[in-house]
Amino acid sequence: MSVAMFEEGKKVLEMEMVSLKFVDHIPDGEFVKP
Amino acid sequence: MTFSYFRLVIVLGSTCVCIRAQDSAAVIVRKAVEAMGGVKTTAKWTGSVRFTMKGTVTISDHAYGAVNENWFQPPNQIKTVLAITQLNGSRELAIDVFDGKRAWRREHDQTAELDAGRRTQVMHGLYSQRVETLLPLIADPAFSVTAIPGAKVDGREALGVRLSSKGQEDIDLFFDKENGLLVKSERMAMDPDRDDVRLEDYFRNYRESVGVSAR
Numbered sequence: 001m002s003v004a005m006f007e008e009g010k011k012v013l014e015m016e017m018v019s020l021k022f023v024d025h026i027p028d029g030e031f032v033k034p
Numbered sequence: 035m036t037f038s039y040f041r042l043v044i045v046l047g048s049t050c051v052c053i054r055a056q057d058s059a060a061v062i063v064r065k066a067v068e069a070m071g072g073v074k075t076t077a078k079w080t081g082s083v084r085f086t087m088k089g090t091v092t093i094s095d096h097a098y099g100a101v102n103e104n105w106f107q108p109p110n111q112i113k114t115v116l117a118i119t120q121l122n123g124s125r126e127l128a129i130d131v132f133d134g135k136r137a138w139r140r141e142h143d144q145t146a147e148l149d150a151g152r153r154t155q156v157m158h159g160l161y162s163q164r165v166e167t168l169l170p171l172i173a174d175p176a177f178s179v180t181a182i183p184g185a186k187v188d189g190r191e192a193l194g195v196r197l198s199s200k201g202q203e204d205i206d207l208f209f210d211k212e213n214g215l216l217v218k219s220e221r222m223a224m225d226p227d228r229d230d231v232r233l234e235d236y237f238r239n240y241r242e243s244v245g246v247s248a249r
Contacts, residue, residue, distance in 0.1 A: 033147075
């Protein structure tokens with residue numbers, strides 16, 4: 001969970017991993033301008 | 035939201051490394067690596083990885099459903115897609131990409147290249163992720179690790195260390211005193227909606243995944 005603290009409050013992101021895959025390589029095409 | 039919401043799970047096995055308060059910072063880190071399955075297992079986190087997370091994002095007491103897809107390739111390529119379900123049921127997408135040199139954010143159907151300041155923050159997020167694999171802390175002499183006062187994290191005693199490296203902001207890590215696992219990290223970060231904020235990451239509900247202690 002990530003908690004970003006602000007003066008007037010906070011933003012909380014609470015996440016659980018639901019899938020995970022280690023791979024040899026991710027094509028560069030995945031990392032292009034969206 | 036930032037690139038750094040790369041947060042997870044791991045195992046809580048029966049491992050007890052029983053960190054002692056007088057242990058040095060280096061010993062604390064080594065015991066944490068051991069608790070996470072050892073160097074060989076932990077090293078898997080330094081390679082290319084794809085993962086998906088689900089949960090909620092709470093802003094001003096409103097909780098929204100969120101799905102976060104991530105692609106990471108060392109040393110510095112990352113893509114995250116964050117889908118947030120709005121109160122009216124519609125989905126809002128935020129896509130962040132860093133190709134190693136340039137970074138973009140796409141939201142509200144518009145793409146903008148990040149300026150140098152925000153790109154630096156992205157790179158610091160990547161640095162933080164690398165630090166949280168713990169391996170660089172025992173293998174890379176560029177890191178300085180010092181003990182800091184412990185704290186209670188989720189009601190449990192934790193021991194703290196501070197990671198310093200030239201050109202990077204410090205990161206404080208806290209490890210469960212009983213089982214040795216990383217339970218919290220804390221650092222300064224930039225939020226797209228604000229300026230600098232104190233970012234705290236809590237690591238809970240460790241469980242074993244695809245043969246490694248996945249977090």
